Amino acid sequence: MSEFPVGKIREDFPVLSREVYGKPLIYFDNGATTQKPVQVIEVINQFHREHNASIHRSVNFLSDTITASYEEARVTTQRFLNATKPSEIIFTSGATASINLVAFSFGETYIHPGDEVILSTLEHHSNIVPWQMMCERKGASIKVIPISDQGELDLEAFAQLFNKRTRIVAVTHVSNVLGTINPVEEIVKISHSNGVPVLIDGAQAIQHGPVDVQKIDCDFYAFSGHKVYGPTGTGVLYGKEKWLETLPPWQGGGDMIDRVTFEKTTYNELPLKFEAGTTNFIGIIGLAAALEYLKSISIKEIESYEKHIVTYASNALQQIDGLKLFGPTGHKAPVFSFILNQIHPYDTGVIIDKLGIAVRTGTHCAMPLMDRLGVDGTVRASLCFYNTTEEIDRLVEALDVVNTMLS
Amino acid sequence: MTISEITQKIVEDFSALEEWMDKYNYLIEMGKELPLIDPALRNDNYLIRGCQSRVWINADLKDGKIFYTADSDAIITKGLAALMIRVFTGHTPEEIINADLSFIEKIGLKEHLSPTRSNGLASMIKQIKYFAMAWNLKNK
Numbered sequence: 109m110s111e112f113p114v115g116k117i118r119e120d121f122p123v124l125s126r127e128v129y130g131k132p133l134i135y136f137d138n139g140a141t142t143q144k145p146v147q148v149i150e151v152i153n154q155f156h157r158e159h160n161a162s163i164h165r166s167v168n169f170l171s172d173t174i175t176a177s178y179e180e181a182r183v184t185t186q187r188f189l190n191a192t193k194p195s196e197i198i199f200t201s202g203a204t205a206s207i208n209l210v211a212f213s214f215g216e217t218y219i220h221p222g223d224e225v226i227l228s229t230l231e232h233h234s235n236i237v238p239w240q241m242m243c244e245r246k247g248a249s250i251k252v253i254p255i256s257d258q259g260e261l262d263l264e265a266f267a268q269l270f271n272k273r274t275r276i277v278a279v280t281h282v283s284n285v286l287g288t289i290n291p292v293e294e295i296v297k298i299s300h301s302n303g304v305p306v307l308i309d310g311a312q313a314i315q316h317g318p319v320d321v322q323k324i325d326c327d328f329y330a331f332s333g334h335k336v337y338g339p340t341g342t343g344v345l346y347g348k349e350k351w352l353e354t355l356p357p358w359q360g361g362g363d364m365i366d367r368v369t370f371e372k373t374t375y376n377e378l379p380l381k382f383e384a385g386t387t388n389f390i391g392i393i394g395l396a397a398a399l400e401y402l403k404s405i406s407i408k409e410i411e412s413y414e415k416h417i418v419t420y421a422s423n424a425l426q427q428i429d430g431l432k433l434f435g436p437t438g439h440k441a442p443v444f445s446f447i448l449n450q451i452h453p454y455d456t457g458v459i460i461d462k463l464g465i466a467v468r469t470g471t472h473c474a475m476p477l478m479d480r481l482g483v484d485g486t487v488r489a490s491l492c493f494y495n496t497t498e499e500i501d502r503l504v505e506a507l508d509v510v511n512t513m514l515s
Numbered sequence: 516m517t518i519s520e521i522t523q524k525i526v527e528d529f530s531a532l533e534e535w536m537d538k539y540n541y542l543i544e545m546g547k548e549l550p551l552i553d554p555a556l557r558n559d560n561y562l563i564r565g566c567q568s569r570v571w572i573n574a575d576l577k578d579g580k581i582f583y584t585a586d587s588d589a590i591i592t593k594g595l596a597a598l599m600i601r602v603f604t605g606h607t608p609e610e611i612i613n614a615d616l617s618f619i620e621k622i623g624l625k626e627h628l629s630p631t632r633s634n635g636l637a638s639m640i641k642q643i644k645y646f647a648m649a650w651n652l653k654n655k
Contacts, residue, residue, distance in 0.1 A: 129535065452589035454568045459591075462535050470567045484588075485567065513540065514590055 112413040117405065118494050120145040131464030134499045139284050139312060139443055139490030140468050141334045144398070148338060151397040155390045163389045164363055164380070178389050181396035182379070188399045189329065190320040191346050195378040198345040198352070199392050203311040204234040206330035206345035207278070209382060210307050211238035213355035214276060221247030223275045226304075228253040228261055229480050230283040230290070233473040235309045239278060253279070255480065259286040259435040263294060270302040277306045281313035285472045285488065286435025287418075287443030289313070296325045305351065311335055315402075315492060316441045317411035321346050337402065338395035341388045352378050359384040410493040417442045417491055421500045428507055430515075434481055442491035445472075448507055451514045453487045459513060460506040518610055521602050522618035529622035538623060542594030549597035550604070552584040563642050566635030568592040574646035579654075580605050581647060585639075595627060595636050603643050608654065611647035616640065 118124050121143045126133050135143060155177070161170035163178045182194045191197060200206045219225075225239050227250055236250075243250055251274075253266045261279075277299045282289050292308050299306045305327035310319060314331040321329050328351070333342030347355075357364055357375055361384035366374040375381045402410065421444055422437045430449035448456050457469035470485045471478045478485060489503060516524070532538045552561065552573050561571040568589030575582050583600045587593040602618075603611050619625060619636075627636040 452568055452592075454589045455591050459539065462539070484569075509536075513536070513543065 112409060112416075112493075114413070114494065114496055118496075120147065120401075121494055122146060122149070124494060128464050128466075129462055134465040134495075134502055136489040136491055136495065136499070136503065137466045137468050138315075138492040138495075139335075139472075139488060141340065142315060142337045142492060143494070144337055144339070145401050147401045148394050148397045152339060152390055152394040155393055160390065162386060174389065174393075177393050181392050184396040184399055185344055188319075188403070189344075189346050190322050192322065193349060196346055196349055196352065198347065198379045198382040199387050200330075200343040200345055200382075201341050201388065202334070202343035203309060203330045203332040204238075204343075206328075206343050207235055207307065207309060208238040209345055209358040210278075210328050210330070210347070210355075211242045212358045213382075214305075214351075215242035215246055215248075216356055217354060218275050219243070219246040219248050222273055223248040224251055224271070224273045225249070226251050226253060226266070226269050226274060226277040226279075226299075228266075228279050228290075229255045229477055230259070230261065230280050230286070230288060231278075231474065231476070232280065232284050232309065232311065233475070234311070235278055235280060235307075236476070248275070252476075255288075255477075259283060259288045259481075261288075261290055261295075263291070263298065266295070267298050270299075270304065274302060274304050277304055278309065279306065280309040280311075281319075282310075282316065282441045282443075283435065283474075283477075284312045284443065284490075285445050285474050285477055285486070287312075287440035287445075287490075288436055289440055292324050292326065300325070312441060312443070316414055318407050327351050333391065333395035333398065336395070336398055338398035339388070339391040342391040342395045344395075345382070349378065352382070357381050357384065361385040363387075405493070413493055414442050414491070417493075417495060417497070417500070420497050421489070421491065421503075424500050424504050428504060430511070431507070434483075434486060442495070444489045444491075445486040446489075447483065447486055448510060449515050451510060453485045455514055456487045456507070456510050459510045460503070463502075463506040463509065465503055465506050518602060518606055518614045522615070525598070525602070526618050526621045535623070539591065539594075542598065543590055544594075545597040545601070546587075546590055546593035549586070549593055550582075550584045550600060552586045556584075557586060563635050563638045566592070566638055568635070570596060570635050570639060572596070572639065572642050572646075574643075574650070576650050579607055581608060581611060581650060583643060583646070592635065595624070596639060599636075599639055599643060603647075608647040608651035612644060612651065 123143045159174050161174050163175045182197045185197045186194045251269045254262045296306045307328035308326045310329050310331040315336040327348050329346040331344050334340040364376050364381050364384040366376050425433050432447050434445040453469040468488045552571050556573050557571050561573050563570045570587045572585045583604045585596040
């Protein structure tokens with residue numbers, strides 16, 4: 109592997125040089141949110157200082173400038189995902205909003221009593237609850253793809269779930285708990301062969317490797333800005349034009365209209381039909397800056413460095429006596445869920461926090477998966493391209509301290 | 516001892532512990548002395564909601580004073596429960612309702628009151644005070 113400039117990259121993230129409790133911060137909670145590089149912080153700062161005006165509204169210099177930057181952000185996102193057209197990119201407040209949009213709008217048009225939706229055991233609550241709400245409204249039901257003990261989807265069982273009432277499949281690209289990378293292309297192939305469209309929840313995938321929506325051939329792809337080094341409160345929904353054209357708007361308001369009278373409103377064209385109200389437009393411009401930043405490093409280089417991190421961390425963690433690591437160990441995103449010597453994950457989290465290491469403990473918004481794994485919760489260390497092998501060594505040392513204090 | 520005398524004593528005990536690790540070891544040791552809730556009551560009726568670790572608390576009234584028992588599946592949470600029970604148990608409902616809890620900050624455990632902690636120290640205190648309020652109403 110050519111040398112990945114992790115030291116130089118770390119300098120781009122101001123928060124990484126801070127201390128907590130007098131110890132250097134080790135940030136292993138990237139699955140919850142990622143830190144922001146100066147390249148993003150500066151853009152947001154600069155737009156608030158110099159270019160702020162409402163987009164798509166006014167005839168004035170500032171509004172024209174910022175509208176152009178906002179629409180450039182759409183093109184940047186389109187290229188990042190290799191979507192066919194900028195109008196297939198809808199800006200939202202996050203992956204949750206993106207999924208809610210599809211669950212609502214798709215549900216309104218295509219779901220009828222007795223219909224079925226397929227989800228998987230690996231889903232985050234954000235890719236469960238919107239579908240449940242829609243199914244309740246429409247009298248539809250949910251079927252679930254089972255997983256193996258290693259946390260991998262059972263594709264044979266998946267293929268058996270289809271019947272003539274199946275209307276949509278919604279599956280995560282990468283498990284937020286286990287790091288499992290799902291074979292999304294195969295999932296789409298199986299679904300399409302049954303005439304069923306697919307939404308991929310990319311919230312935990314977009315930051316870890318190249319995503320090509322044309323290659324995946326998914327019908328919808330959702331992700332959050334704040335998990336891909338962009339600002340919080342930003343998100344993306346990619347949708348194939350043929351679907352977005354037929355779906356009704358999710359929310360009503362400004363920007364999404366063509367003409368309003370009290371009798372009838374006609375809607376704007378794509379993509380604005382789905383962007384009601386004033387979006388977090390400066391945030392979206394910041395998100396585009398984050399995507400540009402990743403491109404400047406090369407998302408392929410990031411993926412290959414993270415593979416090295418996965419191997420190193422998997423080996424290091426598995427050598428700890430009494431540590432139970434959940435999920436696959438080889439091909440996966442750098443997300444590690446574990447329980448140490450039957451110590452409650454909360455206890456482990458509290459102690460290693462004191463040692464400067466930020467992880468998440470609990471059910472990780474995936475209670476059905478916890479039930480499947482037969483645990484109340486886990487400790488989750490979620491890493492990314494600015495984390496180092498030295499930091500993993502420090503985690504191992506910290507877990508030693510936990511063992512000494514609590515076993 | 517009054518509640519304020521007890522909390523003063525706790526503040527003194529903790530002030531001797533400089534390192535965070537010593538504080539947590541103290542808490543862990545304290546958890547071992549927790550007056551345990553009757554195992555039959557380790558059910559949803561006695562469970563405190565909103566905690567990442569599970570905490571059960573019960574209260575009994577004896578001669579006008581409340582005696583608490585509890586348990587948790589996490590060791591540090593158990594220690595926190597034991598600390599709270601040491602403060603509150605054996606006092607009248609009125610004393611419990613009016614207790615000053617600024618000692619938590621003084622002993623450096625304020626972070627456990629943060630709502631993001633979901634460890635339930637705040638919920639635990641709320642439940643302890645609810646019991647006292649309920650007995651107080653009954654007494655009137």
